[in-house]
Amino acid sequence: MLVWILFLLCQVGAPALAQDLCQRDAPNGYKVRISLKTALGEDAYEWNQSEMFFFQATMAFAMRRHFQMETYNVDNIILCVQTSRVSFWFVVTSPDNTTMLIPKADVEKAVRMSRHRINNAFLLSDRTLEFLGIYPTLAAPVNPDTPPWLIVFGVVIGAVCAGIIALLVSSLLQKRRKEKGMTEDGQDEEDMQVKGVENGINLDGTYNRGFTDDDRFTKL
Amino acid sequence: MKVSNQDLEERIPSYEELEKLENEEAGDRPKWDNKAQYMLTIVGFCVGLGNVWRFPYLCQSHGGGAFMIPFLILLVLEGVPLLHLEFAIGQRLRKGSVGVWSAIHPYLTGIGIGSMCVSFLVSLYYNTIMAWVMWYFFNSFQETLPWSQCPVNANMTGLVSECERSSPVDYYWYRETLNTTPDIDNTGGLQWWMVLCHVSAWALLFICISRGIETTGKAVYITSTLPYAVLTIFLIRGLTLKGSLNGVKFLFTPDMNELMNPTTWLDAGAQVFYSFSLAFGGLLSFSSYNSVHNNCEQDAVIISIVNGATAVYAATVIYTIIGFRATEKFDDCISGNILTLLNTFDLPEGNVTENNYDQVLHSLNGTNPEVIQGLNLKTCDLNSFLSEGVEGTGLAFIVFTEAITKMPVSPVWSVLFFIMLFCLGLSSMFGNIEGVLVPLQDLGVFPKSWPKEAIAGTTCVLCCLVGLIFVQGSGNYWLSLFDSYGGSIPLLIIAFCEMVGVVYLYGIDRFNDDIEFMIGHKPNLFWQITWRFVSPAIMFVIFVFYFITKVQETPMYKAWNPESENFPTLEEKEYPTWIFVIIFILAGIPGLSVPLTAIYKCLRNRCCKKDNEFKQDDLNTIAKQVHLTDEATKNKPDIPETADGR
Numbered sequence: 062m063l064v065w066i067l068f069l070l071c072q073v074g075a076p077a078l079a080q081d082l083c084q085r086d087a088p089n090g091y092k093v094r095i096s097l098k099t100a101l102g103e104d105a106y107e108w109n110q111s112e113m114f115f116f117q118a119t120m121a122f123a124m125r126r127h128f129q130m131e132t133y134n135v136d137n138i139i140l141c142v143q144t145s146r147v148s149f150w151f152v153v154t155s156p157d158n159t160t161m162l163i164p165k166a167d168v169e170k171a172v173r174m175s176r177h178r179i180n181n182a183f184l185l186s187d188r189t190l191e192f193l194g195i196y197p198t199l200a201a202p203v204n205p206d207t208p209p210w211l212i213v214f215g216v217v218i219g220a221v222c223a224g225i226i227a228l229l230v231s232s233l234l235q236k237r238r239k240e241k242g243m244t245e246d247g248q249d250e251e252d253m254q255v256k257g258v259e260n261g262i263n264l265d266g267t268y269n270r271g272f273t274d275d276d277r278f279t280k281l
Numbered sequence: 282m283k284v285s286n287q288d289l290e291e292r293i294p295s296y297e298e299l300e301k302l303e304n305e306e307a308g309d310r311p312k313w314d315n316k317a318q319y320m321l322t323i324v325g326f327c328v329g330l331g332n333v334w335r336f337p338y339l340c341q342s343h344g345g346g347a348f349m350i351p352f353l354i355l356l357v358l359e360g361v362p363l364l365h366l367e368f369a370i371g372q373r374l375r376k377g378s379v380g381v382w383s384a385i386h387p388y389l390t391g392i393g394i395g396s397m398c399v400s401f402l403v404s405l406y407y408n409t410i411m412a413w414v415m416w417y418f419f420n421s422f423q424e425t426l427p428w429s430q431c432p433v434n435a436n437m438t439g440l441v442s443e444c445e446r447s448s449p450v451d452y453y454w455y456r457e458t459l460n461t462t463p464d465i466d467n468t469g470g471l472q473w474w475m476v477l478c479h480v481s482a483w484a485l486l487f488i489c490i491s492r493g494i495e496t497t498g499k500a501v502y503i504t505s506t507l508p509y510a511v512l513t514i515f516l517i518r519g520l521t522l523k524g525s526l527n528g529v530k531f532l533f534t535p536d537m538n539e540l541m542n543p544t545t546w547l548d549a550g551a552q553v554f555y556s557f558s559l560a561f562g563g564l565l566s567f568s569s570y571n572s573v574h575n576n577c578e579q580d581a582v583i584i585s586i587v588n589g590a591t592a593v594y595a596a597t598v599i600y601t602i603i604g605f606r607a608t609e610k611f612d613d614c615i616s617g618n619i620l621t622l623l624n625t626f627d628l629p630e631g632n633v634t635e636n637n638y639d640q641v642l643h644s645l646n647g648t649n650p651e652v653i654q655g656l657n658l659k660t661c662d663l664n665s666f667l668s669e670g671v672e673g674t675g676l677a678f679i680v681f682t683e684a685i686t687k688m689p690v691s692p693v694w695s696v697l698f699f700i701m702l703f704c705l706g707l708s709s710m711f712g713n714i715e716g717v718l719v720p721l722q723d724l725g726v727f728p729k730s731w732p733k734e735a736i737a738g739t740t741c742v743l744c745c746l747v748g749l750i751f752v753q754g755s756g757n758y759w760l761s762l763f764d765s766y767g768g769s770i771p772l773l774i775i776a777f778c779e780m781v782g783v784v785y786l787y788g789i790d791r792f793n794d795d796i797e798f799m800i801g802h803k804p805n806l807f808w809q810i811t812w813r814f815v816s817p818a819i820m821f822v823i824f825v826f827y828f829i830t831k832v833q834e835t836p837m838y839k840a841w842n843p844e845s846e847n848f849p850t851l852e853e854k855e856y857p858t859w860i861f862v863i864i865f866i867l868a869g870i871p872g873l874s875v876p877l878t879a880i881y882k883c884l885r886n887r888c889c890k891k892d893n894e895f896k897q898d899d900l901n902t903i904a905k906q907v908h909l910t911d912e913a914t915k916n917k918p919d920i921p922e923t924a925d926g927r
Binding site: 097098145210211212213217218225 | 415420422423478623628734
């Protein structure tokens with residue numbers, strides 16, 4: 062009979078005790094904030110008791126994963142102070158002694174280790190499932206061996222150099238072609254020039270001396 | 282009224298000679314392949330970066346739609362007449378800027394030299410902007426654009442502090458691109474990545490100008506048309522984005538009170554003037570390659586219309602994107618505030634939305650005022666986001682790049698935008714370099730035996746080396762210095778002298794006859810009035826006001842100083858005293874070259890009394906050789922007379 066009364070007292074007292082362990086701003090507890098509408102928009106599911114149970118199970122899993130020896134259970138995760146924002150506080154009790162709380166640092170390590178799994182369980186992300194006080198680790202920057210801009214620069218400067226070489230070669234070829242042409246009928250031109258000065262008035266056209274000096278200019 | 286001008290006929294080709302040149306196609310002056318090349322080159326020269334990043338800012342800050350009124354009025358009264366004048370005189374005298382002015386009167390050679398100096402100074406810094414555009418272009422070929430997020434700091438604990446305090450785009454521009462020093466005294470050394478881009482910009486320019494208009498004429502088919510295509514693509518994309526119409530409305534909402542403000546009219550006048558690239562000498566040069574009977578009057582009107590329309594079109598496109606960015610920032614700001622409220626008061630999601638935000642805030646302020654104060658909620662104002670830093674390099678490299686990061690498929694838009702900027706700038710550079718190369722050739726600085734490629738190459742190498750000032754740590758400050766002082770006051774002086782020189786020294790009557798010879802009818806009353814009185818008066822007024830404003834204010838510059846108090850805002854600093862020497866060189870030398878050359882020529886004329894020498898001192902240009910040879914063979918008996926007389 063006494064045992065039965067004691068048992069009844071324990072049943073009533075346990076939640077009360079649990080209530081003392083978990084409270085707002087508990088020294089070993091964390092506040093969790095969930096933004097379902099931001100994350101999922103129209104597909105957002107409703108946050109109810111089943112989801113709370115799922116959370117307890119996920120946290121227990123995270124604790125087990127971190128402390129591989131200990132067997133944590135759903136009862137070891139105590140939740141309180143739920144709001145309609147969807148935010149709540151939780152504390153973790155030790156499986157051996159339900160009155161003893163696991164220190165904050167250990168809980169943090171466990172959460173960090175399984176953060177990705179926890180997020181995925183709820184279809185959320187680091188931003189929409191927040192553990193206030195546990196900051197997400199920043200992704201390591203991806204440093205490619207060659208900066209991409211150097212590659213594009215290389216392509217452009219290669220094209221430019223090719224263009225400059227083509228330009229110089231083509232102008233050299235033109236010069237050579239002109240020189241060949243000049244030596245062939247150089248004699249004729251000199252005669253014409255002389256004629257032009259002497260018979261200026263009678264000649265049909267005036268020879269434009271501008272051109273003879275021009276052979277070293279590029280053809281325009 | 283006309284000042285006496287001796288020997289003018291000796292120095293310029295007569296109508297008969299012009300007809301001969303035209304019919305026989307003799308003479309070795311380069312020619313345009315077709316009219317389209319000429320028009321595209323001129324359009325490319327006039328339509329530049331200023332249309333994209335100066336005009337929209339002026340429009341928005343001076344009363345939106347109301348700004349169109351002074352802009353259009355001054356376009357008609359100032360822009361078109363000056364443009365027609367430059368086209369006509371270049372086409373008639375068929376020489377570059379130094380050649381034209383020394384032909385009109387040897388004492389006016391200074392105008393040509395001034396144009397050359399200004400073109401040189403502007404080319405130096407303009408190509409550095411091209412280098413910056415190329416840097417951003419090279420970096421656009423990545424999935425996540427590098428200016429969309431802050432880099433992580435050395436020990437991976439958080440973001441780089443300078444970036445966190447300002448913004449990723451600011452950090453990328455000031456630190457990773459420019460690596461700016463806190464003030465102009467620290468040079469900061471050459472930034473190797475910028476040197477590479479700088480060299481590649483000059484190399485690309487060299488390829489395009491190496492043979493003069495033979496190569497630029499081909500290049501402009503792309504560089505002048507591509508910007509229009511890209512602007513259209515951006516317009517279509519922009520109009521489908523949320524908030525774009527806010528931007529367009531903001532741009533064009535007229536505020537008629539601004540018309541009373543004289544600064545509005547001054548800014549409109551200056552914008553018309555700089556937008557047409559007048560007084561650089563490039564327009565004169567390009568026009569001189571035309572056939573003699575080309576209708577320059579029609580060209581001037583068409584170019585002016587195209588330039589004005591492009592400015593308005595570009596402004597619309599830019600502001601659709603600015604409107605989008607401002608709306609995004611506004612939405613982010615409001616969402617941030619809403620989230621803070623929800624978190625603090627543990628209200629369910631969706632309780633506070635944009636619509637009832639003000640109501641809820643008000644009621645919460647009534648119940649828990651201390652809590653609300655402690656939250657430090659940001660004030661979100663759409664108009665302040667719309668008017669943020671939207672001029673010059675700030676527009677292109679900070680505001681627009683930020684807008685692009687918010688658009689889906691950002692790398693594509695980034696590549697398109699920077700290609701457009703590059704083409705706009707490159708086509709303007711063609712004109713600038715033309716204004717440098719042709720006078721150098723005319724002045725005989727380079728030996729006659731050098732081919733065109735060598736001359737272009739030497740000039741490019743020299744400009745590249747001098748331009749290394751702009752790729753140091755403090756390069757940005759030097760560039761704005763050059764921009765404010767080198768590219769403003771001297772141009773106004775030169776343009777004013779140009780007008781006065783043509784109308785009163787060359788003679789407006791002779792000029793009218795020339796135009797009648799070239800295009801078949803005399804210029805009508807509108808041109809007469811604007812050339813003789815209206816345009817010079819406007820130029821004079823703008824010059825005086827600009828001069829007074831610049832001289833009165835202490836020159837200040839805005840520096841990016843991470844240690845300053847209002848950090849993300851740029852710090853206003855005074856220039857050190859040695860900068861005044863530089864300012865004098867930049868603004869004074871081109872401007873003073875007009876009177877100084879005149880005095881120099883006058884003194885030389887006085888002290889060496891032989892008139893023969895006076896004539897032979899004239900520029901020995903190639904076209905002149907043709908003219909002389911013709912004279913020699915045609916009028917042989919007359920030569921002794923012209924040598925002795927006068």
